[in-house]
Amino acid sequence: MTTPVIELRGVSRRYDDGPPALHEASLTVRPGEAVAILGPSGSGKSTLLNLIAGLDRPDSGTVTVDGVRVDRLGEAGSALYRRSKIGMVFQFFNLLDDLTVTDNVVLPARLAGMARTEADRRAAELLELLGIDRHARAYPGRLSGGERQRVAVARALMNRPALLLADEPTGALDTAAGQDVSRLLTGLNAEGQTIVVVTHDLALARSCTNRTVRIADGRITEDVRSQAVASDAVASQAAR
Amino acid sequence: MSALGKVVRSGVGRRRVQTLVIGLATMMAVAACVLGGSLLVVSGAPFDDAFARQHGAHLSVQFDAGKVSARQLSKSKDTEGVSSAAGPFRTTTVTPRSEGAVPGWPMTVVGRGDPGRDVDEVALLDGRWATRSGEIVLSANSSLIPTMGMKIAFPDLSGGPTLTVVGVARSVTQTADAWVVPSQMPALTAPGSGGHQMLYRFTQAGTAAQITAGGKAVTASLPPGTAVGEQSWLTVRKTAERDTAVYVPFLIAFGALGLVMSVLIVGNVVASAVGTGTRRIGILKAVGLTPAQVVRAYVGQALIPAAVGTALGVLAGHLLAVPVLAETEQVYGTSSLGIAPWVDLAVIAGVLGLVAATAWASAWRAGRMRTVDALAVGRTASAGHGRWAVRLAGRLPLPQPLALGLVRPFARPARALAMGTAILFGTIAVTFTVGMGASLGQVMKAKAHDAADVVVPAPLPDFGPQGPGPGPEKQPKADPAAVAAAVEAAAGTGKYYSAATVRATVSGLTGTIDVIAFTGDASWGGYTMVAGRWIDRPGEAVVPTPFLAATGARIGDTVTLNGLAEPVTVRIVGEVLDPRNDGMQVFTDASTLTAAHPDLTETSHHIAVTPGTDVTGYVTALNRHLVPLDVSARAGGLDAGSDMVVTLNALSATLTLMLVAVAALGVLNGVLLDTRERVREIGVHKALGMTPRQTVAMVLTSVVVTGLVAGALGVPLGVVLHGWVLPAMGDSVGLRLPGSVTAVYDGAELLPLALGGLLIATLGALLPAGWAARTRTATALRTE
Incomplete structure (x- = not known):
């Protein structure tokens, strides 16, 4: 049995005096899996994602990602963790409008201290891989939604993360662009990239993930795994 | 509401x-x-x-009574431009002695039958005007303490007249130290001395040029050389x-x-x-x-x-x-x-x-x-500002947070300009204040004449147990010659001079001036020359700027010192910076006064020890010889304290501190707005792995360029402001300031001052930087 990439044990999080955003949640994600977190608005799925990303801390329970106890990290530790272990893709891309596509993509590597030439080479590879190398010098504002999300994915993969987290990656896209992103994530997973996608979009969940976790009122209510696909994914990861 | x-x-x-x-x-x-x-x-x-x-009176002019008659002077009242005039009044310089006291300082006495009306109406503060011989009205500004009924004797004059104080008065233009009735004047005037005083009001008298023109007009019709002194309002x-x-x-x-x-x-x-x-x-x-x-x-x-x-x-x-x-x-x-x-x-x-x-x-x-x-x-801020700069930052061989911070001013140039202006003004204020402190220090140094390693101060008059009131004053015991001999005999004495102070009057001016007479070369004693040169022979003098202004004299002119045993004429060869006694001083060689004032007892001694001599040991050894002479030596120069300097320094420091605080707050405001506006961007950076330290570095770096540029501009502007204000301040106190006072900045001082702009910027940006570093990434990312 391979070591889990994500291991949540009895994780709870409550904001102020409201009801728990997440209650006693436990979840294990193994390398090569593509997991969709599904749930209605306010169900706790974004809280779960923030806890995995080290953007928030649980009130109780443990969060371990790729061997790192994320719940114990301080601000600086969290930053270093995000830099080295995860890549994030957001619903509204969160690209910096003042930077070119390449500059956006190299940003995590540059923050990690990678030399500019090496970072540029890696960015060029990723942009080519994702089919947007012709936009390398363009500013995000000139790209379509799908293209922007590809840039965001390229940026997320820049530091070769163990885990790719996507928060509603197709939520701001039209159908065609959404399908494009879905295919991209499927391809990445096929290459062995572990992915966790938070989404409302059932079609996206079905098309690009091999496991579906449902959350309602802060509790995990369902965890369904597509066995055949999952086995393929794990085998692919082992082969890497 | x-x-x-x-x-x-x-x-x-x-x-x-x-x-x-x-x-x-x-x-x-x-x-x-x-x-x-x-x-x-x-x-x-x-x-x-x-x-x-x-x-x-816009102008009071002193005439030589031996060269011009009262009748001639009366005609000058009709000169064009003279709106009204008073005089001629007889004047004399006499040395009084109040009851039982030692001789006082010389004073200018004017003979006037009444306090006047149209010109120089003397205000009676106490008593009444003199109505007959034997009575005198003292000026409130007189060196004698005016007491009604006090007897003032003039033992040096023929017949030794004694006058009774019947009034105390004040002339706004200080035309006399005392007034008597005209019939009293012959008894107070030594043969061959005395003068006439004319007081003029002009139709145009707002500027120095108008006063000078008026003065020339009223003396034009008189024989040349008759006017021996004048004083402008x-x-x-x-x-x-x-x-x-x-x-x-x-x-x-x-x-x-x-x-x-x-x-x-x-x-x-x-x-x-x-x-x-x-x-x-x-x-x-x-x-x-x-x-x-x-x-x-x-x-x-x-x-x-x-x-x-x-x-x-x-x-x-x-x-x-x-x-x-x-x-x-x-x-x-x-x-x-x-x-x-x-x-x-x-x-x-x-x-x-x-x-x-x-x-x-x-x-x-x-x-x-x-x-x-x-x-x-x-x-959300609109995108597109300073993209070229952002791209440039990407190419800079710097860590990404620093590069991102450095280019920030180009993304929001107007805000950077506003912050820069605040820093600029803060830097100007700091530069100006540092310069002013240094300049005032130079003025005080010039005032103190503290170049000597060791000083033997002049002995204070011994008034006895009754204090300085009427009573026989004991003469100081110290004999300057004995002190000089002890100094010269002391091992380690290098350069040495002594300075004696006597009081005198100058024609045309009321009140006394200090005449400082040097024995030995005093040029090394810390006297700061403004123009001309130091005295190098008897009969020469250097004077402060206010003296030149008050007498209307220039370098090369001669002035006559009265009130001594005999008048002494000295030629002015230099202008010295010295604000003591309102600048009314004359520095000359002691031999200039040999005949006029042979008894120079109020003498201080100034010594520079030879290289390698321990000053403390020297003072101790010298004092062993000085104790019997009732004086003692001490290390260092004269006291340089001044309430005005302390007040000026404290005021400027307070105002500068306030300006710097406002400048830093201006930066804080700008950076705070900037970080709030960029909260999502900062959130993205943090989500991508920017550490709190990197965030702080990015925000602080965003003000570095602004701080450096503002500092670099603020320093020269502060120097310019100092160059404008200091001479104006000097002018307001009648001092012309030499280069050693106005040019106080040097390169080593300017660099830290320029970096002061960076310091102000950093101080202002610290708080927002900490706030940006502490902002929760998840919250920042949600902010739209």
Whole structure:
């Protein structure tokens, strides 16, 4: 049995005096899996994602990602963790409008201290891989939604993360662009990239993930795994 | 509370930092303006009032009685340009001796039958005017302590006349030390001495040139060389005002700096509030506020803290004025000087009007903004600013956070300009204050003449157990020759000179001057020359600038010293910086006075020890020989303390601190707005792995360029301001300042001053940087 990439044990999080955003949640994600977190608005799925990303801390329970106890990290530790272990893709891309596509993509590597030439080479590879190398010098504002999300994915993969987290990656896209992103994530997973996608979009969940976790009122209510696909994914990861 | 009032109140509450910045900036400007304005008013008021009331003489001229007759002088009253004249009055210089005391200082006595009316109406402060021989009216400014009924003897004169003090009076233009009836004058005038005094008022007398022209006109018809001295009312006025006038130029400088800074900061804060509150403006308009109401809401948000700052500024101005006005009160002997209410009102109205106008101009855009656009634009800053700079940053061989910070000013150039201006003014103030402190130090050094390693001060007169009142005064025991012999015999004595002080009068001037007579070469003693050269032979003298101004003499001219055993004529060869005794001093060689004043007892001795000599050991050894002579040596120069310098330094330090605080707050405001505007961007960076330390570095770096540029510009501008204000301050006290006082900056000092701009910028950016570093990434990412 391979070591889990994500291991949540009895994780709870409550904001102020409201009801728990997440209650006693436990979840294990193994390398090569593509997991969709599904749930209605306010169900706790974004809280779960923030806890995995080290953007928030649980009130109780443990969060371990790729061997790192994320719940114990301080601000600086969290930053270093995000830099080295995860890549994030957001619903509204969160690209910096003042930077070119390449500059956006190299940003995590540059923050990690990678030399500019090496970072540029890696960015060029990723942009080519994702089919947007012709936009390398363009500013995000000139790209379509799908293209922007590809840039965001390229940026997320820049530091070769163990885990790719996507928060509603197709939520701001039209159908065609959404399908494009879905295919991209499927391809990445096929290459062995572990992915966790938070989404409302059932079609996206079905098309690009091999496991579906449902959350309602802060509790995990369902965890369904597509066995055949999952086995393929794990085998692919082992082969890497 | 009206809806608009609620909007204003919530705006003030929401923008606490901006509110604080506006309040402090306004307070600083108001405090400096109240102080400067009040001193400007107070400095001239007492003299001008008295001059108008007493019809003061624009010019008093002293004539040689042996060369011109009273009849000739009377004709000068009809000279064109003379509106009225008084005289001729007989004058004489005599040395009095009050009852039982040693001889006093020489005094100018004028024979006048009455206090006058149209010109120089002498104000009687006590008693009455002299009506017959044997009576004398003393000037309140006399060196004798005026006491009614006191007997004053003149034992040096033939017959040894004794006069009784019957009145105390004051001439606004100080035309005499005492007055007697004209019939008394022959008894007070030694054969071959004495003069005539003419007092003139001119139709045009506002400038020195007009006074000079008037003086030439009235003497044109008289034989050449008859006028031996003159005194302009402008000189007397300047002397009367100098204690407060010295503060005015530098307070005007600080007031102007504060006002400009205040306007810039208010404008910037309101413009920023409009810029970052676009969505709020949209909502306000959507719920029904008219454009005028929106503008009023933003003007109100600026006026509330400005009003509080103004109130505190008025209070601070009054408190800061206390020590300065106290000095002036001492000069005029009054306790009535205070800040005129109209100065307060004018400053309050002016500053609040300026703030309102600035805020209105900045808020005008908010009123004109289309509601739909305001709602659509929201709070997010538009992209596209300084992209070239961002791309450049990407290519810089620097860590990414530093590069991102460095290019930030190019993304928001207007905001960077506003922050830079605040830093610029802070740097100007610091540079100016450092320079002024150094310049005042140089003036004090020149005043102290402290180049000597060891000083044997002149012995104080021994008044005995009854104090300085009437009674036989004991002569100081120390014999200067014996002290000199002990000094010369001491091992380790290098250069050495002694300085004796005697009092004398100068034709045309009332009161006494100090004549400092040197034995030995005193040129190394720390005397700072303004022009000309030091004395190198008997009969030569150097004098301070106020002496030249008061006598109208120039380098190369001769002046006659009266009141000694015989008149002594000296040629002025140099102008020296020395503010002591209001600059009324003459420095000459002791041999110049050999015949006129052979007994120089009030002597100090100044010694430079040979290299390698231990000063403490030298002083101890020398004192063993000096104790029997009733004097003692001490290390170092003379006391250089001055209340005015302490007050000036304290005032400028306080005002500078306030300006620097306002500048730092201006930066804080700018960086805070910037970080709030970029909160999502910062969130993205943090989500991608930017550590808190990197975040702090990025925010701090964003002000580095601005701080460095503003610092680099502020230092030369501060030097220029210093170059303008210092000579003006010197002029206000009648001093011409040499290069050693005005050129006080050197390269080693300028670099840290320039880096001061960076320090101000960093101080201002620290708080927002910490805030940016602490912002929760998840929260930042949700912010739109």
